[in-house]
Amino acid sequence: MDNMQFDLLTLLPEMVVLAMAMFILLLDLFILPQNRFIIYGLSQFTLFAAAFFTFKTHTPAVGFAFNHMFIDDTLADVIKLMMYLGTSLIFVYTRKYLQDRNLYRGEFYAMVLFGLLGMMIMVSGHSMLTIYMGLELLSLCLYSLVAFDRDNKQASEAAMKYFVLGALASGMLLYGMSMLYGMTGSLDVADIANSIMQHQGKSPVMIMGLVFVVAGIAFKFGAVPFQMWVPDVYQGAPTPMTLIIGSVPKLAAYAMTVRLLVQGLHPLAQDWQDMMLLMAVLSIVIGNFSAIVQTNLKRMLAYSTISHVGFIMFGFMSANANGFASSFFYISTYVLMSIAGFGIILLLSRQGFEAEQIDDLKGLNQKNPWIAFLMLIIMFSMAGIPPTVGFYAKFTVLQAAWQAGFTWAVVSAVLMAVIGAFYYLNIVRKMYFDAPVGSQVAITAPMDMRFILSVHALGLLGLGLFPESLLGVCGRSLLMSLQ
Amino acid sequence: MMFTDVVFYVLAAILLLSGLRVITTRNPVHAALFLVLAFFTAAGIWLLLQAEFLAIALILVYVGAVMVLFLFVVMMLDINIDKLREGFWEYLPMAGTIGLLMIVEMGMVLAEKNLRPSQAVTLPPNYSNTAELGKVLYTDYLLPFELASVVLLVAMIAAIVLTLRDRKDSKSMNPADQVKVKRNDRLRIISMPAEVEPEHVAPEEEK
Amino acid sequence: MLENYFPILMFILVGLGVGLGPLVLGKIVSPHRPDAEKNSPYECGFEAFEDARMKFDVRYYLVAILFILFDLEIAFLFPWAVVIQEIGAAGFWAMMVFLFVLVVGFIFEWMKGALEWD
Numbered sequence: 001m002d003n004m005q006f007d008l009l010t011l012l013p014e015m016v017v018l019a020m021a022m023f024i025l026l027l028d029l030f031i032l033p034q035n036r037f038i039i040y041g042l043s044q045f046t047l048f049a050a051a052f053f054t055f056k057t058h059t060p061a062v063g064f065a066f067n068h069m070f071i072d073d074t075l076a077d078v079i080k081l082m083m084y085l086g087t088s089l090i091f092v093y094t095r096k097y098l099q100d101r102n103l104y105r106g107e108f109y110a111m112v113l114f115g116l117l118g119m120m121i122m123v124s125g126h127s128m129l130t131i132y133m134g135l136e137l138l139s140l141c142l143y144s145l146v147a148f149d150r151d152n153k154q155a156s157e158a159a160m161k162y163f164v165l166g167a168l169a170s171g172m173l174l175y176g177m178s179m180l181y182g183m184t185g186s187l188d189v190a191d192i193a194n195s196i197m198q199h200q201g202k203s204p205v206m207i208m209g210l211v212f213v214v215a216g217i218a219f220k221f222g223a224v225p226f227q228m229w230v231p232d233v234y235q236g237a238p239t240p241m242t243l244i245i246g247s248v249p250k251l252a253a254y255a256m257t258v259r260l261l262v263q264g265l266h267p268l269a270q271d272w273q274d275m276m277l278l279m280a281v282l283s284i285v286i287g288n289f290s291a292i293v294q295t296n297l298k299r300m301l302a303y304s305t306i307s308h309v310g311f312i313m314f315g316f317m318s319a320n321a322n323g324f325a326s327s328f329f330y331i332s333t334y335v336l337m338s339i340a341g342f343g344i345i346l347l348l349s350r351q352g353f354e355a356e357q358i359d360d361l362k363g364l365n366q367k368n369p370w371i372a373f374l375m376l377i378i379m380f381s382m383a384g385i386p387p388t389v390g391f392y393a394k395f396t397v398l399q400a401a402w403q404a405g406f407t408w409a410v411v412s413a414v415l416m417a418v419i420g421a422f423y424y425l426n427i428v429r430k431m432y433f434d435a436p437v438g439s440q441v442a443i444t445a446p447m448d449m450r451f452i453l454s455v456h457a458l459g460l461l462g463l464g465l466f467p468e469s470l471l472g473v474c475g476r477s478l479l480m481s482l483q
Numbered sequence: 484m485m486f487t488d489v490v491f492y493v494l495a496a497i498l499l500l501s502g503l504r505v506i507t508t509r510n511p512v513h514a515a516l517f518l519v520l521a522f523f524t525a526a527g528i529w530l531l532l533q534a535e536f537l538a539i540a541l542i543l544v545y546v547g548a549v550m551v552l553f554l555f556v557v558m559m560l561d562i563n564i565d566k567l568r569e570g571f572w573e574y575l576p577m578a579g580t581i582g583l584l585m586i587v588e589m590g591m592v593l594a595e596k597n598l599r600p601s602q603a604v605t606l607p608p609n610y611s612n613t614a615e616l617g618k619v620l621y622t623d624y625l626l627p628f629e630l631a632s633v634v635l636l637v638a639m640i641a642a643i644v645l646t647l648r649d650r651k652d653s654k655s656m657n658p659a660d661q662v663k664v665k666r667n668d669r670l671r672i673i674s675m676p677a678e679v680e681p682e683h684v685a686p687e688e689e690k
Numbered sequence: 691m692l693e694n695y696f697p698i699l700m701f702i703l704v705g706l707g708v709g710l711g712p713l714v715l716g717k718i719v720s721p722h723r724p725d726a727e728k729n730s731p732y733e734c735g736f737e738a739f740e741d742a743r744m745k746f747d748v749r750y751y752l753v754a755i756l757f758i759l760f761d762l763e764i765a766f767l768f769p770w771a772v773v774i775q776e777i778g779a780a781g782f783w784a785m786m787v788f789l790f791v792l793v794v795g796f797i798f799e800w801m802k803g804a805l806e807w808d
Contacts, residue, residue: 487692490699530692530695531692533692536768536769539768540765540768543761543764543765544758544761544762544765547761548754548757548758548761549758551754551757552751552754552755552758555750555751555754556751559747559748559750559751611772613768613769613772614769614772614773614776616769617769617770617772617773617776617777618773618776618777620766620769620770621769621770621773621777621780621781621784621785622777622780622781625780625784628766628784628788629784629787629788629791631766631788632763632787632788632789632791632792633791635759635762635763635791635792635795636791636792636794636795638755638759639756639759639792639795639798639799640795640798642752642755642756642759643752643798643799643802643804646748646749646751646752647752647802647803647804
């Protein structure tokens with residue numbers, strides 16, 4: 001522990017986020033409610049400062065800290081930068097909604113920042129213990145954020161379901177980790193891989209540990225057969241909290257999967273490949289078919305999330321660098337799409353009105369053509385229709401799986417994607433060809449939110465026209481970490 | 484080592500029985516108390532393994548604090564347990580089959596050669612579990628240790644955000660505020676012209 | 691090491707004996723002639739109105755959970771105190787950071803009024 005000073009420098013972005021989260025928490029106690037914009041500004045500043053330090057301290061070399069418990073590689077830095085961007089967008093889009101419903105409180109921002117800290121630790125965890133602590137920090141913040149609007153009965157019920165099932169998943173993950181620790185004698189991800197390689201033979205206990213770890217990961221992702229919580233929690237939680245659960249934590253779940261399965265348990269890849277295959281195909285089938293019959297927009301997006309998670313699993317299923325990179329590309333575009341999608345719901349809702357029903361979008365083109373157009377882009381992107389980025393995401397994932405030889409799985413995924421396009425296009429049809437219901441009400445969202453959401457949605461189109469840059473970043477950062 | 488073996492089997496028997504009672508007893512308060520007994524005997528078993536610190540922590544934290552919280556929650560919810568038990572037996576065939584399957588699977592995985600007793604470790608005479616734990620906890624495992632404090636902080640914030648309410652009906656008062664009160668806060672002196680008794684009241688205005 | 695705990699085991703056994711002995715003795719020795727009237731719950735001459743258990747205020751829960759959190763904090767202090775000579779300045783400051791984070795929580799709950807009953 002003699003190089004403590006160097007250790008701390010590696011964790012600079014984490015320390016900035018932690019210090020600012022605590023500062024914001026305490027500052028909120030001394031601030032008048034009408035001055036709360038200071039809290040909002042400080043939160044955005046925190047993200048900017050963390051991004052600055054992440055960028056500044058970035059080196060191509062892999063750095064370790066705290067006795068190899070913490071790893072600072074290019075993959076971690078890239079994912080962290082995406083997380084700052086996603087969280088910043090979340091703050092912009094949720095502000096109005098929170099103000100309208102008396103939820104605009106300092107604790108919200110402190111909680112989101114603590115959750116972000118947990119995700120950053122997960123991304124940089126190089127020991128099963130660190131990853132688990134990060135995951136718990138994140139989960140605890142998410143549970144309480146779902147219940148944040150405590151007079152809302154639906155939200156409390158969603159929080160309860162989320163908490164009980166999430167705690168069960170954490171328990172399974174921990175159980176699996178303890179078995180792996182027992183068999184390999186180490187918590188360190190690299191040591192586990194070495195230990196399994198040296199002993200060659202796979203013991204049944206190790207496979208059982210692997211099963212529990214994969215189950216825990218699948219639970220956090222929301223992949224079939226561990227998807228039960230997703231629709232209820234997405235629908236029941238207040239829309240800003242759904243936006244938070246459904247977006248940035250998926251990046252952290254991706255990083256956790258890379259650390260545990262790819263870096264730690266790669267010698268067992270043959271075993272988890274099969275599990276991934278099953279979960280991927282089932283998620284796409286069940287997610288897409290269930291989404292068709294939904295009338296609630298948030299619930300529909302929940303089922304669509306399950307199918308997207310299936311595509312992410314497709315990349316892992318290939319179990320090669322190409323596949324992992326395509327998964328990374330998919331998840332980063334998915335996070336952008338889902339933030340934009342829920343952003344539109346937040347934009348359309350106002351005091352006393354939640355635009356959660358699909359029928360609320362009827363005739364949106366006549367009421368507000370610009371927002372209808374943005375929603376059109378987002379829906380096209382989620383469905384994977386060519387000029388948008390969603391198409392390239394699906395394409396790269398399926399290409400990787402095809403090259404790895406999963407022919408029938410790819411064929412079924414393409415079929416399901418066509419079925420999935422139905423419910424996304426159904427929304428487009430309702431927006432453009434149905435008569436509007438209800439009276440015309442002006443959108444009350446502030447200018448900055450409308451402007452950023454417009455840029456964001458157009459960005460999905462732009463990324464679709466020029467996907468190489470993001471694709472290249474994903475591929476390169478992953479290769480630099482995996483060699 | 485005969486005597487410690489006897490103690491172990493007695494403690495293990497009590498532990499298993501109280502664990503069984505936790506899920507079979509009808510009254511939730513009794514279930515919580517059986518859980519306390521289970522924790523207590525588990526602490527005894529840890530003590531037999533010379534894990535002193537963990538044993539004391541189990542009693543201090545779980546028996547002393549967590550179970551008190553459990554009892555509060557059980558009493559707060561005021562559950563009618565008989566209503567919850569309705570249909571309990573309907574699920575038994577299904578649940579029993581799945582449970583049996585899982586036991587068989589676990590047995591198949593674990594049974595062969597994995598369940599051998601491990602080599603007994605001989606500990607040095609002045610071995611202290613607490614000191615050994617401290618030596619790694621604050622050096623090698625420093626990062627998870629500090630993260631634990633953040634997790635505790637988040638738990639604290641969450642508990643307050645979710646349960647603390649301003650009570651409208653509260654009649655408590657703050658003595659400091661009462662002492663600080665100035666005359667001007669309570670009494671307002673306004674100057675107004677002296678009122679003269681009107682002599683003639685116009686009939687229209689009377690209305 | 692385990693020999694040190696033998697007196698405690700004895701103490702527990704004796705304590706159990708003293709506690710259970712009179713109960714068992716009372717059960718065996720005392721006369722026991724129950725009837726329906728004797729067994730019915732008595733409430734000032736009326737039939738019992740309701741369940742004896744009543745709902746607790748949620749505030750007990752808040753106090754209990756805050757107690758648990760600080761109890762855990764104390765639990766971390768014991769091994770630290772035992773080895774403080776060996777882990778040096780880094781170990782000392784590690785605990786100070788730990789305590790600082792929890793003091794932030796303490797300030798928060800104090801200012802929020804979570805420690806006040808009314």
